[in-house]
Amino acid sequence: MKNSKQLREERSTVDSQITELRKKYEGSEMTEADATEFDSLVERMETLSDDIEKAEKREAAIKDVASRQGQNFNPAQGTQEISKDENTMLRSFDMGKAVRDLAKKGRLDGAEAELIGEGVSEAREAGIQSGGLRIVIPSKYTEKRTDIDQTTSAIQPVTVGRYTEALRENAVYANVPGINVYTGLSGDMKLPVTAKQTLAWATAENSAAADGGANFTKDTLAPVRLTGYVDVSNRVLAQNGTAAMNAVMTDLGRSEAELINTAMFSTSSVSNAPGALAATSGVLTFTEEAAHSYGVSVPKDLLSAMRTVANDHGLTGNHSYILSTELIADALAGVNVAGITPTITEGGYNRYTINGMNAFFSTGATKVAGTSGDGIFGDFSRVHFGRWGGLNILVDPYTVAGNDQVRLVVNSNVDWSLVQGAAFVKFTSLTA
DSSP, rough: OOHHHHHHHHHHHHHHHHHHHHHTTSOOOHHHHHHHHHHHHHHHHHHHHHHHHHHHHHHHHHHHHHHHHHEEEEETTEEEEOOOOHHHHHOOOOOHHHHHHHHHHHHOOHHHHHHHHHHHHHHHHHOOOOOSSEEEEEEHTOOOOOOTTTTSSOTTTTTTHHHHHHHHHOHHHHHTTTEEEEEEOSEEEEEEOOEEEEOOOOOTTTOOOOOOOOOEEEEEEEOOOEEEEEEEEHHHHHHHHTHHHHHHHHHHHHHHHHHHHHHHHHHSSTTOOOOOOGGTTOOOOOOOSSSTTTTHHHHHHHHHHHHHHHHHHHSSSEEEEEEEEEGHHHHHHHEEEEETTEEEEOOOOTTTEEEEEEEEEEESSEEEEEEEEEEEEGGGGGEEEEEEEEEEEEEESSTTHHHGGGEEEEEEEEEESSOOGGGEEEEEOOOO
């Protein structure tokens, strides 16, 4: 059975064949043989589009199951268990020891040297400064989606586990089904984009056909740096303060996730960050309910959001709501059919279903406390997220040495893009 990537490549080939036939007969009538071939290609295109949608849903389900079983999943390669050597290395890795070794000895050894060496190599390929007094965690570990605990995880819940755990649990963007995530990038990534291809009814029996083809454009993912630092007391390091280090790295992870959530899901773009999805050119809007009615007006807006995208773009793909936490109470109070069908159903930690579609609440979505909350709804298979290199942590024992502290400087390089604005709608719902 072909995976979604293979099916998309096949559809691209069929698309090219249709384009060639169309260009061949611009202004003239097709031969019967070519008309039959054209109809066959169009039918094949429709079938492939349906197959791609099914494959993407199947792969999303497999990926979710595989991640909960401690496996990596790639549609082109299938699920892959983490190797025994990697497992041993990760269980031996200790972030606190790595920090102490770099701060006191200026070098690493053992499992810390091996894992960080892999991260340094990945960062170097991505053109990012690494080496020296740096801890670089390979992206394949920072992007892991499994629950991290002693029983099920290949990553022991020491400092690295705490960081990636916080990033996973708080990163709404990483949990939305359908979003395209690329790790290990080494240069700008070009994304081909096309607008809708159109046809029209002929004005007369033998009138010339109009060109309904839309030219391809491109979008680009380019690294944008997210950075911060924290100062850790040498006394904590000397006393092997694993709990304290866990707390520090957890907070750094949450901070990164919250910054990405806010920049991605805000109504307007955040300074110096990649553009907000809602600020993408072409994103749809509708007229929201003008007056607030508890449990009524917000559910109406949620339905209108779905209808707006459906009317303009259809509902094929991986659609989800991202909503401000301000809207939780009103959404939970709403019903589609009184006493029978609630607007929202719960499916686990920040996993809801609204009108049959996935829904996530995020503090990153814009709100006016006690007044209104913003939301977006759209096809997240149109969203592409890139990460260059792994998690880069500079261990600086000099800058705050006078305070008997070591500074940990964190850098991540990421970018994202919504390649078709009309696949999304944005809205603001009143809550008072």
